[in-house]
Amino acid sequence: MRGIIGKTIQCPHCGHHIPVNLDTSLGSEEFYDDCPACCNPIHFNLRVDERENTIELDVDADDEQYF
Structure with missing residues (x-):
């Protein structure tokens, strides 16, 4: 599982x-x-979990407010 993985994400600000x-x-x-x-x-x-062999990626604007 180690290495470079290519992904395409969407900008949370402009959608690009x-x-x-x-x-x-x-x-x-x-x-x-x-x-x-x-x-x-x-x-x-x-987040890389080697035991479960999973990779999770969360992308956000980091200006979101949590209540």
Whole structure:
């Protein structure tokens, strides 16, 4: 399961489709990257579970309020 995985995500700000490469060899991580179309930051939360052999990716604008 270790390696580079290609995904296409949708920017939570403008809806632009963006191809991203995820390096699963580092395990789970959170990081930010800017949308190439609208330049707003996108929050990525990558979870790698090696026991279950699963990868989950959550993408959000990180400006959402939780109540």
